[in-house]
Amino acid sequence: MSHTTPMVEDGPTGADRLKPFVPYLLVLPGLLFVMGVLGYAVVGGIILSLNETDMFMNKTFVGLKNYIDVFADPRFQAAMLRTLSFVVISIVLGIFMSMSFALVLYKVVRGRRFFRGLSLVPYFVSGIATAVMFRFIFTTSGGFVNTVLAQLGLPAQSWLGDPTLAFVVAIMANCWFMVPFASLILLGGIQTIDKDLYDAAAIDGANPIQIFFRITLPLIKPMLGVSLIWVSYISFSTFDIVLALTSGGPLKATELVSIYMYELAFRQLNFGQGAVLMVVLLVFNTVLSLIYIKIFVMGDRRHSEAGK
Amino acid sequence: MRVQESGPMALLFQRLGPKVLIWFTLTFLVIWTATPIIWAILSSFKDPLEIYESKSLLPEVWRLDAYRKVLSMPGFSTWLMNSVIVTVVATIVPLILAILAAYGFARYAFKFRHVLLLLYLIPRIIPRVSLIVPLNDLMSDLGLINTYSVLFITYIASAVPLATWILVGFFGSIPKEIEESATLDGANMWNRLRHVMLPMAWPGVVTAAVLCLREAWNEFSFVLALVNQTDMRTLPYQLYMLKDSMGIQDYAVYNAFTILTVLPLLLVYLLLERKVVDSIVSGAVKS
Incomplete structure (x- = not known):
């Protein structure tokens, strides 16, 4: 690739001298726009995290002081631990559900299109609407769950008033929103597997569990990687769902790093420390994505090349 | 890892087990996906006070208010x-x-x-x-x-x-x-x-x-x-x-x-x- 050689020759339009620049003219406008805005924001955020701001947004350079303050802040430490457990539980539950849905959407014959179409619906519901809907499922008076409990003659529960239950509900709402996309990705992987492999395994007397772990799972490894990236990206950056569901409460039981970041910057107007949390979110998400890419995409490529 | 057994129950389970599991999961998928949306739709047609009492799932009267x-x-x-x-x-x-x-x-x-x-x-x-x-x-x-x-x-x-x-x-x-x-x-x-x-x-x-x-x-x-x-x-x-x-x-x-x-x-x-x-x-x- 030493020269800029178009794979397709342009017609004799007389613009021959421009030709080497054509791909750049096509590719760069979008990229420059994206990098201009998002790159500017990331760099601006890092600079902001090194400054102290007052109420009028006057900045003074303070070096790493914000980082030291934030990392020593017990409220941040609690939010960080909470976020990690939120992410881990969401990933485990989310991948389990996505895999179950994908397998069942693969197996179902009658109404296949309907079930697939239906399964993706939550992906198109906004985070705020998801949160509002889950509030009315679990709200104490008039919630779906308590109405059902009342019909069964059971006492009502304060689902969103109890710290542990509220945390669980937040995870459920998060899963409701993120599982559909992940399960369709996994379904795509399962569909590409040659059916003969299953038949051969069945003839050899393998049971469904063995078939899943020995055949299905290894063959959809790249798709599993993609859905893992999606699930952990969504869980790490969950913000609107939790903000509208619980606002971080009760008793800060659902205050994740993203919620605390919003609180610090927009309620307490401490933009310097808010920017530190932005950097934390950014670093964690990037590291996690790189690990997944290394394990699932790169590892798989090397494996298949070695197998040739 | 199920061992081959010859009892009638085991045979029945082996035949039906996967089917039951599929239908169970599919039912769960439909209920899980649809409930929040359907509940929001039902509640939107109810009277505000009726919602508070949480007596019935369907609206008593379908209101457009x-x-x-x-x-x-x-x-x-x-x-x-x-x-x-x-x-x-x-x-x-x-x-x-x-x-x-x-x-x-x-x-x-x-x-x-x-x-x-x-x-x-x-x-x-x-x-x-x-x-x-x-x-x-x-x-x-x-x-x-x-x-x-x-x-x-x-x-x-x-x-x-x-x-x-x-x-x-x-x-x-x-x-x-x-x-x-x-x-x-x-x-x-x-x-x-x-x-x-x-x-x-x-x-x-x-x-x-x-x-x-x-x-x-x-x-x-x-x-x-x-x-x-x-x-x-x-x-x-x-x-x-x-x-x-x-x-x-x-x-x-x-x-x-x-x-x-x-x-x-x-x-x-x-x-x-x-x-x-x-x-x-x-x-x-x-x-």
Whole structure:
């Protein structure tokens, strides 16, 4: 690739001298726009995290002081631990559900299109609407769950008033929103597997569990990687769902790093420390994505090349 | 690891076990997916007091009062228009930029091709909510808070990489020979793009458009951080604000508002469901 050689020759339009620049003219406008805005924001955020701001947004350079303050802040430490457990539980539950849905959407014959179409619906519901809907499922008076409990003659529960239950509900709402996309990705992987492999395994007397772990799972490894990236990206950056569901409460039981970041910057107007949390979110998400890419995409490529 | 047993129960379990498991999971999927939406619809037709008593699942009388109240909110048409304007712009502009870029990536070999393609991917792993702090600071400095421009800029920037990645896959899968024969017929790049590539990659263009639409219509964190005037709110922002702005909680109104914000996008999805689902399942859309 030493020269800029178009794979397709342009017609004799007389613009021959421009030709080497054509791909750049096509590719760069979008990229420059994206990098201009998002790159500017990331760099601006890092600079902001090194400054102290007052109420009028006057900045003074303070070096790493914000980082030291934030990392020593017990409220941040609690939010960080909470976020990690939120992410881990969401990933485990989310991948389990996505895999179950994908397998069942693969197996179902009658109404296949309907079930697939239906399964993706939550992906198109906004985070705020998801949160509002889950509030009315679990709200104490008039919630779906308590109405059902009342019909069964059971006492009502304060689902969103109890710290542990509220945390669980937040995870459920998060899963409701993120599982559909992940399960369709996994379904795509399962569909590409040659059916003969299953038949051969069945003839050899393998049971469904063995078939899943020995055949299905290894063959959809790249798709599993993609859905893992999606699930952990969504869980790490969950913000609107939790903000509208619980606002971080009760008793800060659902205050994740993203919620605390919003609180610090927009309620307490401490933009310097808010920017530190932005950097934390950014670093964690990037590291996690790189690990997944290394394990699932790169590892798989090397494996298949070695197998040739 | 089930051992082969010959008892009738074991045999029955072996025959029916997988089927029962499939039906159980499928039933769970349907209930899990539909309940929040159906409950919101049912509650939106109830009387506010009836909701509080949580006696029955179905409304005693199907009332349209909540919808009437939402539609007569003084700002409703403004918020709806804001959402529509921002969504249309943040779908069309990214699509144009992405079509050009994807064509460049799919059809030309050039220096830094891989690096530039990778640069298009990076924005997708940045948690967007993390950018609200610096964006608020930077856009305040530029005097862009409470403008359409600031929403256009941020929405477009986050949609371009998504659309580009979808379209690179679709364009790349179109055989080069088809385009080459068009070249021999004297078609230049624009004509080839318009008359060969776009029609052939149409499912991809539709999918990219729907997903851009989805991002813009549902976007919340940017509008939360960059807008604070009531008349600049979009529907998701107003839905969030309902929580604080209603003195006594009128749950029916709340649910009706939710349904009205969700419905337009769901209709678009239902119309184009086949193309979108197929594109995702075929692996053409990766986060």
